[in-house]
Amino acid sequence: MTKNRPKKSNQSVEMDLESSTFSSMASISTDFSSTSSLPPGPSGLPVVGSVLEYKGPHTTLKWTEQYGPIYYVRMGNKSLVYLNTIELVEKYMEGRNGEQFLDRPMGPAAFGEGLLFGSGDKWKSNKRAFMKAMHTKTLLEDMEGAVQTELDIALDELHRRAAKGRPIKIGHTLLPACANVVSGFLLGGSLPLVCPERESLHKIIKNLEGVNLNSKLIQLTIKHPKMREPLKRLLFKDIVDVHGTSRRLQRLIRQWIRQTRTGVIYTSPNNPTQCPFHFPSATETSSSPENNGTNGNKVLSLSMPGQKTTVPDETLGNVSVDKDQSQEAMEETGVRTPTPEPDPTVKNREDVDDSVDSSDSQQVDDKSSDELDSDEDRITSPTTPRPLTRHFISTESLLTVPKDDARVEDIMQNEAQLTSLGFSSVAPGEQPFEPVEPTSLVDTPDCPKTPITEFQWQFGRPMSINESHHSILQRILAQPEFAGVTEDNDQELLQSLVDMFFGGVTTVLSGLEFVLMYLSKYTTMQMLAQQEISRVLAEHGDVKITWSMREKMPYLRACIVEGLRLGSVTPSSLPHVASVDAEIEEFIIPKNTFVVAGIYSMHRDPKEYIDANDFRPQRHLDEDGKFTSPRSFRPFGVGARRCVGETLAEMELFIFTASILRDFNLVSPPGSKKASQMETHMRIVHRLKDFKCLLQKRK
Numbered sequence: 001m002t003k004n005r006p007k008k009s010n011q012s013v014e015m016d017l018e019s020s021t022f023s024s025m026a027s028i029s030t031d032f033s034s035t036s037s038l039p040p041g042p043s044g045l046p047v048v049g050s051v052l053e054y055k056g057p058h059t060t061l062k063w064t065e066q067y068g069p070i071y072y073v074r075m076g077n078k079s080l081v082y083l084n085t086i087e088l089v090e091k092y093m094e095g096r097n098g099e100q101f102l103d104r105p106m107g108p109a110a111f112g113e114g115l116l117f118g119s120g121d122k123w124k125s126n127k128r129a130f131m132k133a134m135h136t137k138t139l140l141e142d143m144e145g146a147v148q149t150e151l152d153i154a155l156d157e158l159h160r161r162a163a164k165g166r167p168i169k170i171g172h173t174l175l176p177a178c179a180n181v182v183s184g185f186l187l188g189g190s191l192p193l194v195c196p197e198r199e200s201l202h203k204i205i206k207n208l209e210g211v212n213l214n215s216k217l218i219q220l221t222i223k224h225p226k227m228r229e230p231l232k233r234l235l236f237k238d239i240v241d242v243h244g245t246s247r248r249l250q251r252l253i254r255q256w257i258r259q260t261r262t263g264v265i266y267t268s269p270n271n272p273t274q275c276p277f278h279f280p281s282a283t284e285t286s287s288s289p290e291n292n293g294t295n296g297n298k299v300l301s302l303s304m305p306g307q308k309t310t311v312p313d314e315t316l317g318n319v320s321v322d323k324d325q326s327q328e329a330m331e332e333t334g335v336r337t338p339t340p341e342p343d344p345t346v347k348n349r350e351d352v353d354d355s356v357d358s359s360d361s362q363q364v365d366d367k368s369s370d371e372l373d374s375d376e377d378r379i380t381s382p383t384t385p386r387p388l389t390r391h392f393i394s395t396e397s398l399l400t401v402p403k404d405d406a407r408v409e410d411i412m413q414n415e416a417q418l419t420s421l422g423f424s425s426v427a428p429g430e431q432p433f434e435p436v437e438p439t440s441l442v443d444t445p446d447c448p449k450t451p452i453t454e455f456q457w458q459f460g461r462p463m464s465i466n467e468s469h470h471s472i473l474q475r476i477l478a479q480p481e482f483a484g485v486t487e488d489n490d491q492e493l494l495q496s497l498v499d500m501f502f503g504g505v506t507t508v509l510s511g512l513e514f515v516l517m518y519l520s521k522y523t524t525m526q527m528l529a530q531q532e533i534s535r536v537l538a539e540h541g542d543v544k545i546t547w548s549m550r551e552k553m554p555y556l557r558a559c560i561v562e563g564l565r566l567g568s569v570t571p572s573s574l575p576h577v578a579s580v581d582a583e584i585e586e587f588i589i590p591k592n593t594f595v596v597a598g599i600y601s602m603h604r605d606p607k608e609y610i611d612a613n614d615f616r617p618q619r620h621l622d623e624d625g626k627f628t629s630p631r632s633f634r635p636f637g638v639g640a641r642r643c644v645g646e647t648l649a650e651m652e653l654f655i656f657t658a659s660i661l662r663d664f665n666l667v668s669p670p671g672s673k674k675a676s677q678m679e680t681h682m683r684i685v686h687r688l689k690d691f692k693c694l695l696q697k698r699k
């Protein structure tokens, strides 16, 4: 057999953009000359392969039905092998066999080897560092703090929009919520409603949401960024600047890294509640049962030009920083004067619902759409910024959340698997997955020798961010894997953090939309879920949905899983690149082949699910009504490349869905399509095309 194995650049095969979606990200010029050792599959046309035949995830299901559980397909110059049953996926993509298929091609617009697209030792080191950083005893509480905070904000807006009595796109409200959950989780504190960072993040995420990686225009302009402007003018069309959007996200993250390292926060001199992150004052700090006021927070308030900047510091006392220095830092970090109070005369979100076009080329970019952005953001924010403390759950209530250590272990992939991958569970001088105390810090020009331990991010008021009071970002930066990382060599770190947003926002949003869509169409099931929610809340004598309640809501969980199963937000795993010549069943899989788990086909496998295309939550309940996790359910991918945000995503899906159902009846607008006829399309992930519903406030 002739094998043409192109060398990977940067240890990775560069991803061709033609099919570079989350579902079909694959490109390689491996020449499978027609030998009998290749799996069967569509023959396709010369040069283009099966590109023209591919119409979305249902095409892959059709191929599975036609060619069987393993098929080979050529898309342009790309060759893919799909594994479409849980047996094959478990056998070849997980455990020891899975180690042959751990690499990835480089992603579109990726600038470094991060979590999503890294390969080899770099990826292992990154993933290990991230997992260690997240492995805190209070991980679930940290996550819940971020989720509950954004839920409150989103619900406020949904109530306001629902009051108009018109069908709305719930996704418009949930998108910023999903993005801010990720930032809140990383930073250990939520961005205030009115602040430049929230505004920036919103713009960035709106751009990412609009990216259709299947669009030829997008592919072309990712490859040749200079062609974007001429093409825009020629076609009178906005084309998302993917590189520019990624750069803006990088700038924002770099700013957070700098702030995390130095403890510097930026406040508006007029309104301290508008600072990007709220740090407790000495008195607030001392009121925390957690730290008895001994936690010497370093609070540097960067003032406006012409003013002196004060740095209260326990060890240094109050020091003044030259205004130029603060100004420079502000310019460098992109921090601007906080947004003024929202203008109450601005048009309502409902007015833009229909005008916001989610077409491929929609772009919110700095120059062309500042107006749209500011309108959108003002619309998102209530007229009066709510007091920060309202957002947060109390330390006391957090402490009552049962710790689910087994689950934590589970999401960290089990230790045996990690060890088998060369993630030594006990590194010299270090306990496996024990919280790492950040004792030393990289010297940064911003703030030489500032120990990270001198400050902590806060969720509005002191809370148990984790047992050692460090944000996840602090803990990431403190991992030995990132020792010595500066802005000159932070590509992998930065890319990994960008990946948390790239992988963790539209995925959850789309999952929520699918679940809510199905429930809006199947009203009896919606009612059953609502009854369950009401019963559990009554038992708890509470109105707040918490993660700890999920065990008591098996029916709701079944609805969520069923929505995710049918929606298949990621219709296939990302490509797992064969690092050696491998064998799968009787077939030879040449080195550098992309092996993908056919999640869409697995989720509709008739051997696993009776009437697989129907929405039937009951299928996930046993005879006693207990929730049972379906075997062939892998929305988060497989093996050691499995999603790092699985638990966060599950928590968001549970808390958001339950809270929305608690407050509203979801009503499908008259004349709208049946669930099975709802159109979907590929963006970064598989999305519903036009999901609107009426929210009727429940008594």
Ligand code: HEM
Binding pocket: 115, 116, 117, 127, 182, 499, 500, 501, 503, 504, 505, 507, 508, 511, 569, 570, 572, 573, 574, 575, 576, 635, 636, 637, 638, 639, 640, 641, 642, 643, 644, 645, 646, 648, 649
């Ligand atoms: C419903 C929500 C989500 C779905 C369906 C989902 C799905 C996936 C899938 C299918 C993969 C590829 C796994 C593979 O190739 O086998 C993946 C990887 C990844 N996801 Fe998620 N994800 C979700 C939420 C999140 C969240 C909330 C985050 C982070 C905040 C996140 C971060 C990542 C990262 C960093 C990777 C790369 C892991 C690696 O390659 O080692 N995801 N996800």
